[in-house]
Amino acid sequence: MFAKLKKIGPGVVVTAAFIGPGTITACTLAGAKFGYSLLWALGFATIATIILQEMSARLGVITQKGLGEVLWDALQHSIFKWPLFLLIMVALYIGNAAYEGGNLAGAALGIQAIVGESDSIYQLSILTLSVIGALILWRGSYKQIERILIFLVLLMGVSFVVTFFVVKPDLLSIVNGLLSPSITTANLLTVIALIGTTVVPYNLFLHASAAKSHWQSAAQLGEARVDSVISIGLGGVIALLIVSTAAASMFAHGLAVNGAADMAKQFEPLFGVYSKYLLGMGMFAAGLSSVITAPLATSYAISEILRIEKGTESKVFRGISLSILLIGACLALTGINPIEIIVLAQFANGLLLPIVASFLLFAINHKKLLGQHTNGWLSNTLGVCVVFFTTFLGVRMVAHSMGFSLFTS
Numbered sequence: 001m002f003a004k005l006k007k008i009g010p011g012v013v014v015t016a017a018f019i020g021p022g023t024i025t026a027c028t029l030a031g032a033k034f035g036y037s038l039l040w041a042l043g044f045a046t047i048a049t050i051i052l053q054e055m056s057a058r059l060g061v062i063t064q065k066g067l068g069e070v071l072w073d074a075l076q077h078s079i080f081k082w083p084l085f086l087l088i089m090v091a092l093y094i095g096n097a098a099y100e101g102g103n104l105a106g107a108a109l110g111i112q113a114i115v116g117e118s119d120s121i122y123q124l125s126i127l128t129l130s131v132i133g134a135l136i137l138w139r140g141s142y143k144q145i146e147r148i149l150i151f152l153v154l155l156m157g158v159s160f161v162v163t164f165f166v167v168k169p170d171l172l173s174i175v176n177g178l179l180s181p182s183i184t185t186a187n188l189l190t191v192i193a194l195i196g197t198t199v200v201p202y203n204l205f206l207h208a209s210a211a212k213s214h215w216q217s218a219a220q221l222g223e224a225r226v227d228s229v230i231s232i233g234l235g236g237v238i239a240l241l242i243v244s245t246a247a248a249s250m251f252a253h254g255l256a257v258n259g260a261a262d263m264a265k266q267f268e269p270l271f272g273v274y275s276k277y278l279l280g281m282g283m284f285a286a287g288l289s290s291v292i293t294a295p296l297a298t299s300y301a302i303s304e305i306l307r308i309e310k311g312t313e314s315k316v317f318r319g320i321s322l323s324i325l326l327i328g329a330c331l332a333l334t335g336i337n338p339i340e341i342i343v344l345a346q347f348a349n350g351l352l353l354p355i356v357a358s359f360l361l362f363a364i365n366h367k368k369l370l371g372q373h374t375n376g377w378l379s380n381t382l383g384v385c386v387v388f389f390t391t392f393l394g395v396r397m398v399a400h401s402m403g404f405s406l407f408t409s
């Protein structure tokens with residue numbers, strides 16, 4: 001077991017990317033507003049993430065290329081090549097720009113939790129974080145602070161584990177929440193947000209690129225699978241604990257979530273008056289790390305698809321990264337409630353997921369590139385189920401927003 005743990009690699013990066021301020025916020029809101037009833041959505045999202053990320057890692061290991069490069073090879077002779085590439089790039093660009101706004105808002109909420117909530121503090125935090133993010137992206141020195149950020153996020157993860165046992169959630173309600181799927185008009189947006197904050201579309205590109213650098217042969221596929229299952233499974237457990245602690249400490253007492261101070265209340269049974277500092281550091285760390293990761297992933301994906309120089313020192317690469325950061329900062333400064341921005345960003349991810357997952361399924365079944373390592377019937381069935389269900393949720397949400405009822409309860 002310990003030998004396997006030593007081989008953990010890119011899966012941790014994926015987990016660190018999706019356990020960000022969006023996850024903390026969406027899960028806290030889900031638990032505070034709906035109790036344990038939406039745990040099934042996180043269970044589905046965790047399984048879906050493992051399924052899709054395993055495909056992405058396998059693609060990277062076998063082809064020694066990123067997902068964008070494989071799509072180029074697979075579609076280079078198709079008359080639909082450029083329309084499909086345009087669809088991917090526009091979807092990624094818009095989705096990640098929205099996600100970036102949520103990242104900045106989440107990190108700013110972390111600062112507010114510590115120093116106090118006010119519009120001026122929030123706006124100054126967004127501007128400061130944007131400048132820090134831009135400098136790191138321009139200099140390419142983000143890895144120098146990566147370990148500190150991950151340590152702070154892990155500290156908060158451990159705190160959720162301990163708090164879970166302190167607040168003593170109802171175990172029977174947890175089981176019922178995991179095994180009793182329910183979608184209503186009231187919880188649909190939150191369901192999509194929970195899926196979007198876990199199965200992050202850009203992670204499918206990020207994982208393939210990281211896997212090809214970490215493993216170089218088909219003989220190491222077993223290690224890649226173990227890495228995906230353990231790392232992502234752990235992230236899913238942390239998300240489940242966040243919902244459960246919020247349900248036990250907030251939903252049970254009828255407490256609403258309107259800001260960072262409210263979110264910190266779930267830590268009070270364990271940390272008392274120091275709760276806001278713990279939440280603040282964790283949200284700031286998670287937000288800043290994601291502020292850097294989202295623009296980088298977008299640049300890598302678009303660079304791979306367009307076959308342009310993709311080194312972090314490339315002007316085009318930097319331009320894509322900084323433009324994502326700029327749009328995200330503008331979104332965070334619109335005056336919209338930061339918690340609403342974060343939830344809507346996860347919602348955008350949920351709508352984007354079926355598009356990117358469909359292209360991943362297309363790429364992973366390309367026999368000329370992957371040979372015997374293409375998907376089997378089980379992997380394809382599971383992948384298609386994920387795409388179908390997330391598409392259904394997206395269509396239902398769009399229909400509802402237009403005033404139509406679609407399987408509404």
